[in-house]
Amino acid sequence: MPRFIHSGLVTLLVACCLPLVAHGASNADIEPAAAESSATPAVPDPRIGPLLKAHGTPFTIDDDGDYRILVDLGDDRTQIVWVRSVVHETGEQRIREVWTYGYRSDERRIPATVANRLLSENFDLILGAWARSEGNAVLVLKIPADADADTLNEAIDLAASIGDRMEKQLVSGDEL
Incomplete structure (x- = not known):
């Protein structure tokens, strides 16, 4: 998963430039690394x-001490979202990540068409970006570490809906 190294520039670059995804695992097989x-x-x-x-x-x-939430999206669809316990600091800001997966590849290799699709999606996302974690694509939303309950709830719902939408587009199913 992307990690800040002092200034947070590495995470920013990873989140913006490495939108890799994967497909094919059950909910139990996937956790933030x-x-x-x-x-x-x-x-x-x-x-x-x-x-x-x-x-x-x-x-x-x-x-890992992260909060795992199974979001029921209706129509027999669910999406797992994690609220990370790790807090990143960038001098003035304290940031928490909210994660979900959208695609998994058994080869741990992302086809160029999928990567390009995610780059396009990143441009339109307001709060997060698709990023690579151990050969999987994760949507990483970054919110203030001291966010209130409403803000955290909104981020969880947003991550679940975006992750599910991408999953439907890329794998035509409900795998995560």
């Missing part, structure tokens, strides 16, 4: 749980 940063806590950020509970959002906590 902690191996990419030793800064990933194994304990959840205690500020997130109460915000999720304020909206009645059910969640589990994964092995």
Whole structure:
């Protein structure tokens, strides 16, 4: 997953320039990867749980300490969204990531047509961008780490709807 290195420039470049996606795994097979940063806590950020509970959002906590939410989109469609416990700092800002996947490739290689589609999608996204994580494409929304319950809920819903829309376009199914 993209990580800030002091100034956050690396994450910005990854999020904007590496829109790679993947397809074909079940919900249980996919989790944000902690191996990419030793800064990933194994304990959840205690500020997130109460915000999720304020909206009645059910969640589990994964092995990385991230909040895993299965969003029901209706019509027998679901989308997994993660609220990351890691907080990135850029001097003046504290940022939290909200993740979802849109496509997975068993070859861990993204066809050029798919990558180009995601670059086009990135241009139109307001709050996030498609990025690469361990051969998968993830939509990464970045919100203030101290966002209130309404802002966090909006980011979760937005991530789920954008991720599901991209999944329908790219794999014609509900895999995530």
